[in-house]
Amino acid sequence: xxxxxxxxxxxxxxxxxxxxxxxxxxxIVVFMCIELMLNSVNLTLITFARSTxxxxxxxxxxxxxxxxxxxxxxxxxxxxxxxRTRRSASVDDVNLLxx
Amino acid sequence: xxxxxxxxxxxxxxxxVAWLVIVLPLAGAALLLLxxxxxxxxxxLLATGTVVAAFAVALACTLALTxxxxxxxxxxxxxxxDTGNLDVTAGLLFDPLSAVFALxxxxxxxxxxxYSIGYMAHDPGRRRFFAYLNLFVAAMLLLxxxxxxxxxxxxxEGVGLASYLLIAFWHTRPAAATAAKKAFLMNRVGxxxxxxxxxxxxxQLGTTSxxxxxxxxxLLAGGTVTAIGxxxxxxxxxxxxxxxxxAWLPDAMEGPTPVSALIHxxxxxxxxxxxxxxxxxxxxxxxxxxxxxxxxxxVTLLIGAIAGCAHDDIKKVLAYxxxxxxxxxxxxxxxxxVGYAAAIAHLLAHGFFKAGLFLGAGSVMHAMDxxxxxxxFGGLARKLPITFVTFGLGYxxxxxxxxxxxxxxxxxIIEVALxxxxxxxxxxxxxxxxxxxxxxxxxxxxxxxxxxxxPRWEEGVHPHExxxxxxxxxxxxxxxxxxxxxxxxxxxxxxxxxxxxxxxPEEAAHLVSPLVVSIVVTVVxxxxxxxxxxxxxxxxxxxxxxxxxxxxxxxxxxxxxADTINESLVMRPGVWLTxxxxxxxxxxxxxxxxxxxxxxxxxxxxxxxxxxxxxxSYALGILGGAVLVAGALVAVTA
Numbered sequence: 001x002x003x004x005x006x007x008x009x010x011x012x013x014x015x016x017x018x019x020x021x022x023x024x025x026x027x028i029v030v031f032m033c034i035e036l037m038l039n040s041v042n043l044t045l046i047t048f049a050r051s052t053x054x055x056x057x058x059x060x061x062x063x064x065x066x067x068x069x070x071x072x073x074x075x076x077x078x079x080x081x082x083x084r085t086r087r088s089a090s091v092d093d094v095n096l097l098x099x
Numbered sequence: 100x101x102x103x104x105x106x107x108x109x110x111x112x113x114x115x116v117a118w119l120v121i122v123l124p125l126a127g128a129a130l131l132l133l134x135x136x137x138x139x140x141x142x143x144l145l146a147t148g149t150v151v152a153a154f155a156v157a158l159a160c161t162l163a164l165t166x167x168x169x170x171x172x173x174x175x176x177x178x179x180x181d182t183g184n185l186d187v188t189a190g191l192l193f194d195p196l197s198a199v200f201a202l203x204x205x206x207x208x209x210x211x212x213x214y215s216i217g218y219m220a221h222d223p224g225r226r227r228f229f230a231y232l233n234l235f236v237a238a239m240l241l242l243x244x245x246x247x248x249x250x251x252x253x254x255x256e257g258v259g260l261a262s263y264l265l266i267a268f269w270h271t272r273p274a275a276a277t278a279a280k281k282a283f284l285m286n287r288v289g290x291x292x293x294x295x296x297x298x299x300x301x302x303q304l305g306t307t308s309x310x311x312x313x314x315x316x317x318l319l320a321g322g323t324v325t326a327i328g329x330x331x332x333x334x335x336x337x338x339x340x341x342x343x344x345x346a347w348l349p350d351a352m353e354g355p356t357p358v359s360a361l362i363h364x365x366x367x368x369x370x371x372x373x374x375x376x377x378x379x380x381x382x383x384x385x386x387x388x389x390x391x392x393x394x395x396x397x398v399t400l401l402i403g404a405i406a407g408c409a410h411d412d413i414k415k416v417l418a419y420x421x422x423x424x425x426x427x428x429x430x431x432x433x434x435x436x437v438g439y440a441a442a443i444a445h446l447l448a449h450g451f452f453k454a455g456l457f458l459g460a461g462s463v464m465h466a467m468d469x470x471x472x473x474x475x476f477g478g479l480a481r482k483l484p485i486t487f488v489t490f491g492l493g494y495x496x497x498x499x500x501x502x503x504x505x506x507x508x509x510x511x512i513i514e515v516a517l518x519x520x521x522x523x524x525x526x527x528x529x530x531x532x533x534x535x536x537x538x539x540x541x542x543x544x545x546x547x548x549x550x551x552x553x554p555r556w557e558e559g560v561h562p563h564e565x566x567x568x569x570x571x572x573x574x575x576x577x578x579x580x581x582x583x584x585x586x587x588x589x590x591x592x593x594x595x596x597x598x599x600x601x602x603x604p605e606e607a608a609h610l611v612s613p614l615v616v617s618i619v620v621t622v623v624x625x626x627x628x629x630x631x632x633x634x635x636x637x638x639x640x641x642x643x644x645x646x647x648x649x650x651x652x653x654x655x656x657x658x659x660x661a662d663t664i665n666e667s668l669v670m671r672p673g674v675w676l677t678x679x680x681x682x683x684x685x686x687x688x689x690x691x692x693x694x695x696x697x698x699x700x701x702x703x704x705x706x707x708x709x710x711x712x713x714x715x716s717y718a719l720g721i722l723g724g725a726v727l728v729a730g731a732l733v734a735v736t737a
Binding site: 018021022023025030091092094095096097098099 | 710715722
């Protein structure tokens with residue numbers, strides 16, 4: 001069992017997430033794609049932690065989860081309030097903050 | 100000449116309060132300027148009183164000085180600057196040279212204060228006038244009594260300021276304001292020289308006290324001494340209106356006449372002669388600088404005399420005469436130890452008769468409704484008898500009429516010049532004799548046009564003699580004009596009195612016997628006077644200056660093109676340089692700064708367009724950046 005499989009899987013997940021963020025308009029989907037990217041990174045961290053026999057990677061992964069949870073709370077609240085005012089969850093419609 | 104500054108003896112008695120001479124007029128000036136309108140009624144009397152008191156103190160100090168061994172007193176007053184290697188003590192040096200100057204300044208100054216009481220009686224700015232006059236006297240006394248070049252410089256700038264304020268006293272007249280600015284600027288050119296000389300002394304010797312500088316001037320390299328000498332000469336030229344900085348002095352006549360008499364004839368303009376005479380040990384060590392002094396004196400005495408011949412403004416003629424006479428003094432100090440006493444004697448005698456002449460001119464202007472045009476004078480001898488007699492005595496003294504002041508002192512200078520020997524002696528002597536002839540010409544012309552002939556007065560002018568407060572100083576100065584030369588040269592030889600400063604007077608071996616010199620000079624003077632009579636006295640004087648004249652007369656009228664030369668050589672290139680610098684500043688420096696700002700602003704505005712408000716494009720940017728960083732890391736570690 002090599003770590004390559006885990007890393008390739010993590011890379012595939014990260015790419016799916018990144019492409020999703022770039023191409024999808026629905027804020028909820030974009031949000032989920034971000035979560036996917038975060039978790040692919042978590043997977044990488046855990047993989048390396050296991051292979052080197054240290055705990056730092058696992059600790060960081062726990063931190064990421066906590067931060068992701070907090071982020072989800074705030075992000076969803078923002079999406080909710082935007083939806084209430086604009087009747088839309090498209091990220092392209094929220095483009096007033098610009099030059 | 101080795102023991103130039105004798106070791107000073109502890110000071111006690113009257114001489115320890117010699118500083119009162121300076122403080123009295125200074126306090127007068129401060130009181131009048133700070134007191135404001137409250138002092139209007141009695142301010143002029145107070146100012147006159149302070150100068151008279153200063154004269155009394157100076158006289159008492161001089162008498163006390165005669166009884167002291169070495170006749171030199173040095174007073175340390177307080178530490179002026181004390182920082183690091185720089186240590187300047189403010190002190191006074193009361194020796195025969197500064198004593199005669201202090202007496203001249205306070206004596207003539209007091210007379211001119213008295214005269215001004217009458218002359219400025221109806222001027223609304225009388226208090227201000229007397230305050231400035233007091234300020235001038237104080238600064239001039241500091242100039243001659245200071246015991247170091249720094250003290251001299253403080254006084255030097257003080258008299259420059261007072262001169263500026265007094266030339267521009269009637270500052271609402273554009274001509275006066277311009278003349279004051281011109282005088283100030285040209286003086287500044289000279290002052291830069293003096294300041295640089297003082298810097299050189301600080302740098303090379305670490306001291307500027309006369310004792311310190313003269314004691315160690317022999318240790319300096321020849322080039323340094325010459326530089327100091329030439330820079331001091333530049334300062335002297337600026338202050339004394341000598342070539343090439345002579346053009347300001349005639350214009351300075353825009354000031355009130357008592358100012359012309361005191362500052363621009365008797366005292367301030369002779370400060371340059373004082374500076375060079377005081378710096379005798381420096382010039383003893385540098386024949387080059389001394390020769391330049393000589394040349395400046397000779398050139399200036401001719402320029403002044405030639406320009407004086409063609410002017411119709413009575414004060415300008417006297418001003419050019421002053422320039423010319425100070426040229427004589429420069430010539431004498433340039434001749435070295437044999438000439439110092441002659442120069443100082445001529446300076447003192449000149450102080451008397453030229454101040455008297457200016458006061459007489461003021462009296463004439465007073466009678467002629469402030470007109471200065473000699474072509475509209477004439478026949479004033481009968482109307483202004485006291486002015487005529489006093490002015491006439493001053494005139495005779497100036498042209499060197501036998502046994503009057505100028506005859507004693509000017510002949511002494513001519514003798515010393517001829518004694519120099521060689522071709523330079525003959526040239527200098529010839530120039531001096533020629534100058535004497537020209538002096539006789541322009542002064543006789545002035546006398547004839549003013550006091551003789553048919554009256555050519557303008558309508559409504561009724562000449563009347565001036566009040567007693569004006570005539571009394573004129574009479575006293577006339578006595579001085581008659582007697583000063585005899586007293587200074589023959590009765591109480593100045594060279595003996597000045598011996599502690601300049602060393603033993605040398606008994607010169609005369610190349611040409613003094614009798615011959617005297618006869619030749621007198622003949623030349625008589626010829627000059629006769630020529631003037633042929634030109635002016637014999638025929639009617641036109642009331643307007645003839646327009647069709649020879650190029651020589653045109654040149655003389657324009658002061659030998661001094662202004663033109665200054666303008667084309669200094670002023671215009673200066674203006675061009677300024678314009679070029681302004682252009683460079685506007686286009687070059689400002690252009691670079693403004694251009695950078697514009698480029699940055701424009702670039703930011705364009706870059707700002709990238710901020711579209713679309714979240715997904717931001718995400719793409721972040722991703723691209725992250726890929727770049729990751730790629731770079733891989734590239735580096737691989």
